[in-house]
Amino acid sequence: MNGFIAKGFGALAIGMMFLLGCGDSSNDSEDPASTVTEVSPGNLVIYSGRSEKLVGPIVNQFQEATGINVSVKYGKTGAIAATLLEEGTSSPADVFFAQDPGGLGAVANNGQLSPLSSTILDKVPAWAKSDKGLWVGLSGRARVVVYSTQNGVSPSDLPTSILDFTDPKWNGRIGWPPTNGSFQAMVTAMRVELGEAKTKEWLEGIQANNPKVYPKNTPTVAAAAAGEIDVGFVNHYYLHRFIAEEGEGFAARNHHLTSGGPGSLMMVAGAGILSTAKNKSNAEKFLNFMLSTVAQQYFTGSTYEYPVIEGVKANPLLTPIVDINKPKIDMASLEDLAGTQNLLRDVGILE
């Protein structure tokens, strides 16, 4: 049986080679000029912690535009980062495209990302990239409060600072995803801005209001629309996905916390190049492409994210970036989540 299959495959392979060979030679005879200068554009291996549904189309555009043969491994950012850590120097990956700075930080701290060239780094504002030049943000997502129109909550009922949700009037009305990387980044930002003591006070204040715990953003937004909670602390773009699926009747909306502070943090998804990359120049081409107007327009138009380069307008469905009073915090200071997790454990939010 095995022998049969092996022979079958062998025959198939020889057949394919023959066919391809014929194809090539006929091309040659028809258009001899094309064979002279053509250099294969080569390969690129991307490990993506961002879902294929979000980034697949723009990766395909890159492949079509450059002719580079791109292969992608998709997974959760944490799982992909863990894979890279275990692969170490044997990793076949050229680019790590992550959902959040935390995943990039873990790989960078293991010495696996190489410094990016200034042509790439210069395109991205300082807040949206690694302070060591090891990775750049490619798109932005804002922290928001999603509120339930199902329960008749209106924006005028909502405070302008995340700190005010410790008021007892929010008892039993809040939902949050404390294990989520973006949520923990927000808490990290709070520690950076307000210090440990104030952050702990806020966490305890929210805990006292008996928040409902969700595993991640999507179920939190769904819970707001179902009226299970009045408000939830999430990233902005999931709401737009729900509206695209369920129409304008979806019973929740986003509220930006206009008085600034960690509640209006702008997070990035970003990418870096592995120090063991075999296709470094193609990897650089990829990052340059992701920072081009075309790709940035794709992100804001199709995935409802914010562009990170100058001169690209955010999707008109989104609150303009100038109206978001985002705190002056570098993404790089959010890489290390360990301290935040210790704090969350101390308060009894995490195990």
Next chain:
Amino acid sequence: MNLISLISSKRVGKPPIIILAPAIGIGLVMLLPLSYLIIRGMDASETTWELLLKPRTLVTLGRTALLMFTVTLTSVLISVPLAWLTTRTNLPLHRMWSVITVLPLVIPSFVGGYLFVSALGPRGLLQQALSPLGVDRLPEIYGLAGATLTLSLLSYPYVLLTIRGAVRNLDPALEESSRALGYGTFQTFVRVSLPQLRPAITAGSLLVALYTLSDFGAVSLMRYKTFTWVIFQQYESSLDRSLIALVSLMVAIIAISTVLIDIYTRGKLRYHSVGPGTARTPTKRNLGGWKWPALTLMTGIAMASIIVPASILWYWLVRGVSAGEPLSIILHDTWNSISVSMLAAVTTSILSIPLAIMIVRYPGRLASLIERVSYIGFALPGIVVAVSLVFFAANYAQPIYQTMWLLIFAYVILFFPTALGATRASLLQISPRLEEAARSLGYTSLKAVRSVTIPLAGPGVVMGGSIVFLITMKELPATMILGSLGFSTLATSVWSAASEAFFAQAALPALVLIAVSSVPMAVLVAREKGDFS
């Protein structure tokens, strides 16, 4: 007579090398994830240990054990009547029910948990349906109750399938004697058939308990914090590999202890008939007036575990498409899912035979040690096993890294016990005297095993393989981490879409997953029928 057969049912002496070598090989392979965890655990700093050696860890242990118990008990209570009704009674449409009732096994738990929340949440679909009656809010399902319900409805088929594999080998003579002695149908079932099914029930229960230990999707959506929840929390954010390793080692210890409980309660009873004569085809009991309650039970379980979830998926699909969501063709994913699942099923069930023979025919320290170790991969969260194989393969076996071979290898480690349980349970019902007879007629012991034992154990082996097929169809972490570059299956596209709230695009592959998985089950059930008549 009894005494003689009791002695001869356990063969003395060493197993032949053809049994011993593969069994030991399996044991060594199963040690791979464990040795990775020990390597990583040794890096643990003092603060990591401190984090672990807190009373909170005991609370998590208690919660984890409690959930394992409640889910297992619920699954057995669901499965026993279902198995009996679909195999031994004249239940109308019994073949359709046989297929439907095992399908919950293919629903990935992150989808299942989400569906149960949207159906049974405080303001979910059930509440909306009841709102004309003035029900404004349902009681919260989150916590132990919700986690038990979700995991039981998704994993009871482990017990159901193992029982079905064993029911077919039951000798009806015992039941007939029982009825001749005045027991009714129900009493005969409880006092005669059920005790004979004990190995199958415990084998299935063990799988449910360990599946509960490894699950993350359902417990996270139901907000019930088990050890796996702690592990995933690390993968979500700070990636402390030594902490992940230490918590995973605790999961492995719980798994081994659970298997020990099973091995000791399994006892030394004999489950094959000792008298002369072969088992005849059992007659089906007439349900009579009990037909309607039986149908109500079947419908209730099927509604809760598969019909309602599938209907919600269908609703997502229709809603999304009418809102203009694009759908992509998923033929390629379907083919990938079927081919890797078939390969995994065949490989795993064949590999389970030598160890099962060793456990049943040559019991001893070595056999039970390998058996215990073989359950570790199933009990660990899939992501931990996958990452451990990344460590070994990327660094020491580069040629097979990110190939289909490593992926199949991972599936064997993850799902081996599901095949082993079914194979072992069916071997237990075969009298070793049949092999002895074959040998007395001049067969070598190997030939006796091959020409007598394996054909008789066939239904159990096939059943084990079909369980592996069904759960490989929905496997996610190993497929994503170890699959070759660009490899995608139905399960990975469900995840890819669902994780970003593309519900319509998640629903299509999820529905195809369920539909495709029902085909081999239907074939299996149809074959069963052929055997009976």
